Amino acid sequence: MGRLKPEDPLPSVRQLALELTINPNTVARAYLELEHQGFLYKRQGQGTYVCTPAIGAARRERNKIVAGLFEKAIVEAVSFGMSASEITAIYDQLMHRYEMEAV
Amino acid sequence: MNAIEARQLTRVFGRLCAVNSVSIDVPQGTVFGLLGANGAGKSTLLKLLAGHLRPTSGMATVLGKPVTPGDSARWLRVGYVSQSRYLPGWMTSAECLRFARALRPRWDDTKATHVAARLEVPLNVKIRDLSRGNYVRLQIALALAHNPEVILLDEPTSGLDPSGRRELLGLLVDEIGLRGRTVLFSSHLVEDIERMADFVGIMDSGRIVASGPIETLKATAVAASLEEVFFDYVNRRSE
Numbered sequence: 464m465g466r467l468k469p470e471d472p473l474p475s476v477r478q479l480a481l482e483l484t485i486n487p488n489t490v491a492r493a494y495l496e497l498e499h500q501g502f503l504y505k506r507q508g509q510g511t512y513v514c515t516p517a518i519g520a521a522r523r524e525r526n527k528i529v530a531g532l533f534e535k536a537i538v539e540a541v542s543f544g545m546s547a548s549e550i551t552a553i554y555d556q557l558m559h560r561y562e563m564e565a566v
Numbered sequence: 567m568n569a570i571e572a573r574q575l576t577r578v579f580g581r582l583c584a585v586n587s588v589s590i591d592v593p594q595g596t597v598f599g600l601l602g603a604n605g606a607g608k609s610t611l612l613k614l615l616a617g618h619l620r621p622t623s624g625m626a627t628v629l630g631k632p633v634t635p636g637d638s639a640r641w642l643r644v645g646y647v648s649q650s651r652y653l654p655g656w657m658t659s660a661e662c663l664r665f666a667r668a669l670r671p672r673w674d675d676t677k678a679t680h681v682a683a684r685l686e687v688p689l690n691v692k693i694r695d696l697s698r699g700n701y702v703r704l705q706i707a708l709a710l711a712h713n714p715e716v717i718l719l720d721e722p723t724s725g726l727d728p729s730g731r732r733e734l735l736g737l738l739v740d741e742i743g744l745r746g747r748t749v750l751f752s753s754h755l756v757e758d759i760e761r762m763a764d765f766v767g768i769m770d771s772g773r774i775v776a777s778g779p780i781e782t783l784k785a786t787a788v789a790a791s792l793e794e795v796f797f798d799y800v801n802r803r804s805e
Contacts, residue, residue, distance in 0.1 A: 480739045481739050486762045
């Protein structure tokens with residue numbers, strides 16, 4: 464199957480299900496999930512494609528914006544005299560609240 | 567809507583309770599995998615759902631209608647692959663396919679030929695001389711050719727060699743992809759179930775000891791694989 468580049472078409476659900484000999488409902492669910500996560504998008508009546516924004520420049524840009532926001536918060540916290548472990552405790556608490564997994 | 571439902575379905579043979587108060591729901595358009603060791607009651611449950619056996623108590627519904635033995639109208643909408651050899655031994659495979667075509671108005675000849683060719687059903691051999699694997703292959707062609715909405719398969723991959731098994735699973739992938747098809751199949755092979763099923767029911771000593779969407783079963787157990795989930799449930803009962 465190999466690596467997919469932005470704007471590459473994905474095999475149809477049926478095609479991939481046949482290739483892997485798995486339930487097409489499972490393939491359809493996986494496509495839907497990747498679509499929700501911004502990696503894939505559907506073209507009307509044409510099938511599923513790899514999303515450009517999720518890859519490359521947009522992703523780096525996104526990381527830059529988030530890193531900037533974190534940096535501001537850290538500078539602020541350090542000026543209040545907080546330790547690194549106190550800062551990470553707040554981070555963990557917030558992450559937990561949003562039920563996101565820290566990778 | 568549920569294409570298949572069972573409520574406290576029970577079948578007793580003498581002192582053996584082969585199917586013990588089984589309740590399942592299979593939503594339309596999904597694949598239900600019945601996993602269990604030999605003798606767990608899978609075949610009896612399928613026979614009850616197919617109407618080949620009467621339940622001792624409880625009831626089953628297929629496509630919204632209660633299952634009663636001898637309901638010929640149901641056979642137009644259901645396909646069944648059995649473990650037992652009930653087809654007439656003196657017919658050849660080709661004769662049997664022609665015979666079935668005459669009984670089923672929705673019979674699709676192109677599909678019958680396609681399925682039989684793909685599974686390499688030996689057409690000019692008498693049914694009594696078919697190997698177990700080829701008998702299963704013929705039954706699959708018979709079960710799919712009239713485009714049934716519900717397909718019941720009892721251990722369809724047993725008796726097939728690896729390439730036959732792959733062909734069969736490929737056919738099922740095609741079939742599942744068709745709108746609204748509901749499949750219930752049994753297997754003692756975790757791998758078949760894991761590949762094909764949306765919902766799994768684990769059967770042991772006549773009971774469904776665990777059931778649900780395949781991801782949920784894997785998530786509730788600490789186990790990472792369906793195989794571990796299976797052994798977890800089955801061993802828990804025998805302890």
